Amino acid sequence: MNVLIYLLPMALGLGLAGLFGFMWALKSGQYNDVDGAALRVLSDDDLPK
Amino acid sequence: MSAMTEAIDLSLYAKPESAGTLGMDVAVEGISCGACISRIEGAVKSLPGVTEARVNYTNRRLHVAWSDALTEPSRIFQALADNGYRGHPFVALRAEQEEAAEARHLTRCLAVAGFAAMNIMLLSVSVWSGNVTDITPETRDFFHWASALIALPAAAYAGRPFFSSAFAALRARTLNMNVPISLGVILALSMSVVETANHAEHAYYDSAIMLLFFLLVGRTLDHAMRRRTRAVAGNLAALRAETAHRFKGDELVNVPAAALKAGDRVLVRPGERVPADGEVVGGSSEIDDSLITGETARRKVANGATVYAGSLNYSGALTMRVTAAGGSSLLDDIERLLEKAASAKSRTRRLADRASAIYAPVVHTTALLTFAGWYLYGAPVHDAIITAIAVLIITCPCALALAIPAVQVVASGALFRRGIILNSGDAIERLAEADTVIFDKTGTLTLPEPRVVNAAAIDPALAQQAARLALSSRHPLAMALAREATSRVPFDGAVEEPGQGVRATIDGVEARLGSASFCGAPLQREGEAGISHIYFSCAGQHTTFAIAQRLRSDAIETVQALRDLGLDLHILSGDRDAAVRPVAEALGVPQWRGGLNPAEKIAVIDSLKAQGRRVLMVGDGLNDAPSLAAAHVSLSPISAADVTQAQADAVFLGERLGPVNDAVVIARRARRLMMQNLWLAALYNLIAVPVAIAGLVTPLIAALAMSGSSVLVTLNALRAANKSKTFPEGDPS
Structure with a gap:
């Protein structure tokens, strides 16, 4: 069961990374316009003309 | 379009942002698809000096920032208008x-x-x-x-x-x-x-x-x-x-009505609403006070007359001086009545609070008794405590706390899709309890603006021509006619003669729209009260359009549907009896009264309350605000006066009256589901608590029972959005 000594912290670390990723996305305003983000992906105005 | 050439004072809205730029939020009308995002952003960004333009599609707003290079910020609105959108500067409320x-x-x-x-x-x-x-x-x-x-x-x-x-x-x-x-x-x-x-x-x-x-x-x-x-x-x-046209010396500047101060001199053109309470200091005109008092007959005003915010100016340009809020006797009256109504309103206790008021003491007593029982039975203190805590955990009101909010979320979503916006959270419960509905007439049962009432008797092609010509006029009667136009493009070269009418040359023939003398038409006898005429002449042919308050398109069906729900209906209006009677008869409502002032309306509501009735008041005028506050629950259309909307528990959008019926139907279903959910939660406790008291609860059982009851309650709540029995959904915007 010694394997748990490093497996458990690793699992927790990965989970925490996901949590902080979500917090960062929330803070940087990525959830402010949920409907718009779905539509912006379809527009081509970022392509060089 | 003369308003567009005047400078708009944006100092109230623009806020400094980073590095010498100013930023502003704009609420945009007309965003309907994904392509609008890039069209709007492209148009605004192409203005010199604009550093940022970003559309928020979810709440239909544009954030824009600009530097000094943009000399006229009002060009942003022009750019939006050129692309077919209407923008309005927007300040987020603190709430x-x-x-x-x-x-x-x-x-x-x-x-x-x-x-x-x-x-x-x-x-x-x-x-x-x-x-x-x-x-x-x-x-x-x-x-x-x-x-x-x-x-x-x-x-x-x-x-x-x-x-x-x-x-x-x-x-x-x-x-x-x-x-x-x-x-x-x-x-x-x-x-x-x-x-x-x-x-x-x-x-x-x-x-x-x-x-x-x-x-x-x-x-x-x-x-x-x-x-x-x-x-x-x-x-x-x-x-x-x-917005208001404020005199700055001799010049006119467009400012938001909210920025007006006492003593400002303001110009009100025909067809515009009076932006603030005040006194007329120049010009004379007829104004329509129906949004204030419900009275549909127009009032003549001249020097020294008092005018109220929200009145519609009909015939002539008025110069007025803004007086301090509350300076007029009418508003003072309404203010005083509002205060009294608000203090008299017994705070109805919300279902959730009532449930928790019973629930919390019962749970705590049960846990205590469990401990005492096991201890007296001879169990060690440690075991007795553990069992008591297990009782507390398993009765933790997971399902109970979800029972009501979950229904509220689903029901308010269903209401929102039908164009009803709730102002207060417990309005759903109170709507469900209503057994009497009191309608105001003007602007509630009827449409807020007058409409053409004799359209059936007129050749449609001719009517369309007249309506298109009316697009070029700001006169309220012409604007009423213009609502019938299917094409929104005005005729080229249409000229408005102030106080007379509008003329244009259509296919080589001159057409005129306006007063009888302007069109050379025989004057119609002013027949029934509340009907005004506007004349149209083209190639020697004269047509008369009758303009009057018209019932909302589905008023009759809605009133019938409400009656079928078992509600008792009344009409209380500030308008003359002669104007109320035809409406009451058309709707088949025998209980109606006209010519009431705000205090008399409240007296009627109070006497109904004294009989134990729960009154739902539907009204829009400033004179209705105190009655809305006095009623058990209240609704107002989106066209209502601001003070009135603030009193209403919910506001409905659009031209239909149907949302009143939808609101009652959805609220009743929601309340039924709330009660069911409370019983489900109680049933869960009835089964789980004896198990816990017996000391048989393991964490696994606790977890299963808790999630199971929560999911059950949530699934039951989803039924609140059930579509049957309400009218078809309309477009909320």
Whole structure:
């Protein structure tokens, strides 16, 4: 069961990374316009003309 | 379009942003598809000096920032107008900003609780399956300590919304739903730590964190729904915000009506609404006070006359001086009545509060009795405490706390889709209780603006021509006619002769629209009260359009549907009896009264209340504001005066009256589901509590029972959105 000594912290670390990723996305305003983000992906105005 | 050439004073809206730029939010009308995003951003960004333009599609707003290079910020609105959108400067209300901050806080709490719940369940499932196979006590302790390491900080963070509310309630010496929740979570966690230290088989970290997670899901959803309706309401307020033409010396400057101060001199052109209360100092005109008093006959005003914000100016340009708010006797009256009505209104207790007022003491007493019972029966103190705490955990009102909010979320979503925006959270419960409906007439049963009433007698092609010509006039009668136009493009070279009418050459023939003398038409006898005529002549042919208040298109069906629901209907109007009678007869409402002032309306409501009736008041005029406050629950159309809308429990959009029926139907169904949910939660407790008192609850049973009842209650709540029995959904915008 010694394997748990490093497996458990690793699992927790990965989970925490996901949590902080979500917090960062929330803070940087990525959830402010949920409907718009779905539509912006379809527009081509970022392509060089 | 003369208003466009005047400078718009944006100093009230633009706020300094980084590095010498100014920023502003704009509520945009007309955003309907994804392509609008790039079209708007492209148009605004192409203005010199604009540094940022970003559309928020979710709440239909544009954020724009510009530097000094943009000399005329009002060009932003011109750019929007050129692309077919209407923009209105927008300032977020403090309430909306606070709610946004609270929503972010709730979402962060939810994320932490979700993370903790997943990881702890992972460990707990291992322990549960280990307990029936071959887990060693050392490994179990290790898993329990790891759970504690996750659960304690997570609960400290994610539980704050509950802890702070419970603490506030306790300090006020009351109990709310958050008290048993907080107590349950804290006790479960502390007992688990003690048990872990004693190498026990069971720990309750998972129950505590799952409880927090489920409750946070409910609250976050509830909040998201409220924010969405609030954003729409904020946009509508911005779209409605009137601008005023203020004299700056001899020059005219367009300012938002909210920026007017006492003593300002303001010009009100024909066809515009009076932007503030004041006194006429120049010009004479007829004004329509129907939004203020419900009276549809127009009033002549000249020098020295008092005018109220919201009145519509008909015939001539008026110069007025703004007087301080509350300076007029009418507004003072209404203010005083409002205060009285608000203080007399007994605060109806919400269903959730009533349930928790019964629930919390019962739970706490049961837990105490369990402890006393086991202790007297001879069990060791330790076991008695553990059983008592297990009772607290298993009765923790997970389902109960979801029972009502979940229904409210679903019901307010259903109302929102039908164009009804709730102002207060408990309005649904009070709407369901209503047994009497009182309608105002002007602007509520009838459309807020007058319409053509003799369209059937006129050749459609001719009517279309007249309506298109009317597009070029600002006169209220012409604007009423213009609403019939299918094409929104005015005729080229149409000229408006102030006070006379408008003329244009169509296919080589001159057409005129306006007064009888202007068109050379024979004057119509002013027949029935409330009907005005506008004349159209083209190629020697004369046509007369009759313009009058018209019933909302579905008023008759809606009134019938409400009667079928068993509601008692009344009409109380500030308008003359002669104007009210035909409406009451058309709708088949025998109980009607006209010529009432605000105090008399309240007297009628009070006498109904004295008979034990629950009154739903539907009204729009300023004169209705006190009655809306006095009624058990109230609705007003979006065209209502601002003071009135602020009093209403809900506001409905659009030209139909149907939302009144929808609101009652949805609210009644929601209340039925709330009661069902409360009974479901009670039933769950009835089964679970004896098991807990007997000391048979393991963490596995607690987790299953809690999630099971929560899911059941939530699924039942989804039925509140059921589509049957209401009219077809309309477009809320």
